[in-house]
Amino acid sequence: MPTLFIDGQWIRAAAGGTREIRCPADQSFVAIVDEAGAIDTVAAIDAARRAFDTGDWPATPFTARAALLHRVADQIEASSVEISRAESLDTGKRLVESEYDVVDVARCFRYFAGLSASGGRVVDTGNPGAISRVVQEPVGVCGLITPWNYPLLQASWKVAPALAAGNTFVLKPSELTPSTSIILMRILQECGLPAGVGNLVLGAGATAGAPLAEHPNIDLVSFTGGLVTGRRVMAAAAATVKKVALELGGKNPNIVFADADRAAALDNALTAVFLHSGQVCSAGARLIIEESIRDEFVDDLVRRANRIVLGGPFDPLAQAGTLISRAHRDKVDAYVEAGIAEGAVLRCGGRAPDDLGLDAGWFYRPTVLDRCHSSMGCVQDESFGPVLTVETFRGEDEAVAIANDTIYGLAGAIWTSDASRAQRVAGRLRLGTVWINDYHPYLPQAEWGGFKQSGVGRELGPTGLGEYVELKHIYQNVNPAPSGWFATDETGGD
Ligand code: NDP
16 A cells, blocks of 8 residues: 555655565564655645645634544544554554553644634724734644654644644654554544645655755744754755754753652652663653762662563563664664763663574663763763763752753753752753653643753644744724825925
C-alpha cells in the first residue's frame, strides 16, 4: 500500500524511492515505506496551500473542527493495540511505554478539541462611531517536522492544535519511525478530514524535510529535534520570514538537597535519566547533589543502575530498551569516551551489554559518570542516551549557578523537604519546566518548551494553540466623514 498521503490520496513517491524499516531491538523487518523527495514535499505543500486558500476548513466552525478531533481521539483509543505495537517496532521502546504514549496522544487531541477558540476581543476605541475587534485566524499552511523518540506523541502536539485552529499541514516524521504517522493520517481520513488539509511525506530530513522550512508557501514551521538541525531550520525559515516554533534539546539538572526524601529522590533519579534509555528531551541527565550526601547516594544509584534489565519491546522482564540506531549508539559511546578522557570517573555502564540475546540490537548499559563539573563537555553536551553525569554543590546559590550553567533551558527538578527553598530555587532556574519532588510528569493543559537554546515558543496549553493562530485587528468607522487633514477645494489652494 502506498504510504505518502497527499491531497487526500495515498500515493507512491514520484521517483519511486522506498525505505525498509527495521526494529532497532533485533533488526527484524517492520515495513517498506515510500521515500519522498523534495518534489513530493512540494506537491504536498501545494495541496495544503489549495486547501487553505480555497477550501472550507479554515472557516469551518470551531465546534465542527472540535467534533472531528474528538472522533480522532476515539479512533486512536480504539486502535491502541495496533498503534502501540507499531510504535514499539519502529522505536524499539517497551510496549508498556508505547501504551502510555497512546493514552497521551488521545488526551492531546481531546484537550485541543475542548480548548474553546475565543472569538477574539472587542477593543474600546473611545469613539462611539467606531468599532474595533481583534480576531483570531489560522496561520495558514504549517510544516510539521518530528523526531524518532516519541513519534506519534510529538506529531499529536503539532497536528491537534494546527487543526483546532483551522490550519492545513504537511507532516514529516523522522525517516526512522514513520509507521504511527501513517496510522494517524489513515485515522484523520476515516474521520472525515477534507482532502489536502492534512498531508504526510516520509523521507530524509535534508530532502523531504528541508522544503518545509524553505518553501514560500509554508507560513509556519514547527520543528522538534536536535539543536543543530533546529538552527538550520530557523535559518532556512528566515529567508521567507516564516513563523517558527522550535522544541530542541536539553541538558536537564536534577538537583538533590541533603534534606530530600532520599528513597524517592534516588528512585526518581534513575527514572529521570534512564527512562526510554535517555532518549527523552527532558531527561534528567545531570545529577547535581549536595556534597554531604553524595557518596552514599551515588553508590546506591550505581548499584540500582547496574540491576536495570535491558530487553526488546515485547520482553515482559525488560525495564529499558534499545537505542534507536547503530549511529546513535556510536555517538553515545564516543560521548562517554570523551567524558572519561576529560576526567570523569566511569562508575557503571559505558558499553553495550554482554547478553547474547541482545547482540542484534543497539542496546547500551545505563552509565554513570562521576566527579564531573560544568566546564566538561560531557556535562554541557546532550548525549540523548542512558548517561548520567554527577556534580556536587554546597548551598543553594551554588546549586542554582551550576544548574543554570548550560546553553539549554528545557526542564529540571529540585528534591528537598523545605517548601520555601523549593519555591526560591524554582524561581531562579532558567528552565521551561521545573518539577519539585518529582520528575517527568507533564500535562496537555500546561505549556511545554525551553528557555535559552532549548527552543522558541511553546507546545501544549493555550499558548500551544496560540502558536497556530494569527491575530487581526479590524477597525470599522460606522459613521464615515472626511478627515479634514488636508485642505479641500473649498478651504484652500487654487
Ligand atoms: P534531528 O534534529 O536529527 O531530526 C528531527 C527531525 O528533523 C527529523 O524528522 C529529521 O528527519 C528532520 N530533519 C533533519 N534535517 C532536516 C533539515 N535540514 N530540514 C528539515 N528537517 C530536517 O533530531 P532526531 O530525530 O535525531 O531527534 C533527537 C533530538 O531531538 C535530540 O537532540 C532531542 O533533544 C531532540 N528532541 C527534543 C524534544 C523537545 O521537546 N524539546 C523532543 C524530542 C526530541 P530525518 O530524521 O528523517 O533525517
